[in-house]
Amino acid sequence: MASNRLAQFRVFGKKIVAVGRNYKAHAEELGNKVPEKPIIFTKPTTSYLSQGHPIKFPPGCNDLHHEVELGIVVGKKGYQIPEEKAKEYIGGYFVALDMTARDLQLDAKKNGHPWTLSKGWDTSTPAGEFIEKDKITNPQNLQIWLKVNGEMRQNGNTADMIFSISYLISFISKYMTLEEGDVILTGTPSGVGGLKGGDVIEAGIGDxxxxTFSVDKS
Structure with missing residues (x-):
């Protein structure tokens, strides 16, 4: 990965693979069972949003939630990757938000429908710049946090993931080929909550x- 620009993901990455309920406390706060195996869903690359542009509510949504996540950028193509070799396929990292239209998601779940619209509309994956792999020595022990209008909402640690990064890479690649530039969103810690127009979100990985993103409900 020669460039740290978000455009790099769009050029090389064909998919965003996201993991649901990968922190026990988050599963419990939404009244969900703690999963026994990873819950996987995908998001379109058109959902990426770079800083300087607002997060927008999707049509029909009145309950937009923030979810901060550690994003993994795949560094090279791999299929059925052994867990012990998974780190070799990490190209780098980034701070991500997996925005969720909670009311649309709950309605979809109630009716047994996919989550796609509640997770994949345009602007639903705000993302920071590419972080070189060697800048993070231990991705499995990172503070991950989010503030809304200066108030801390989420403050967790990647050590609390139910399924580790290496396990996720191996598990996902059993079913689908991971290609250079593809992204894995590794789940969010507890503290997710609602947003309104005009809110300002700050989120990060330690220091x-x-x-920083603003929210637009117009």
């Missing part, structure tokens, strides 16, 4: 990286 390594930080992102």
């Amino acid at each position: 390594v990286a930080k992102i």
Whole structure:
């Protein structure tokens, strides 16, 4: 990965693979069972949003939630990757938000429908710049945090993931080929909550990286 620009993900990455309920406390706060195996869903690359542009509510949504996540950028193509070799396929990292239209998601779940619209609209994946792999020595022990209008909402640690990064890479690659530039969103800690128009979100990975986004409900 020669460039740290978000455009790099769009050029090389064909998919965003996200993991649901990968922190026990987050699963419990939403009244969900703690999963026995990873819950995987995908998001379109058109959902990426770079800083300087607002997060927008999707049509029909009145309950937009923030979810801060550690993003993994795949560094090289791999299929059925052994867990012990998974780190070799990490190209780098970034701070991500997996925005969720909670009311649309709950309605979809109630009716047994996919989550796609509640997770994949344009602007639903705000993302920071690419972080070189060697800038993070231990991705499995990172503070991950989020503030809304200066108030801390989420403050967790990647050590609390139910399924580790290496396990996720191996698990996902059993079913689909991971290609250079693809992204894995590794789940969010507890503290998710609602947003309104005009809110300002700050989120980061310890003091390594930080992102700022505004919310537009118009």
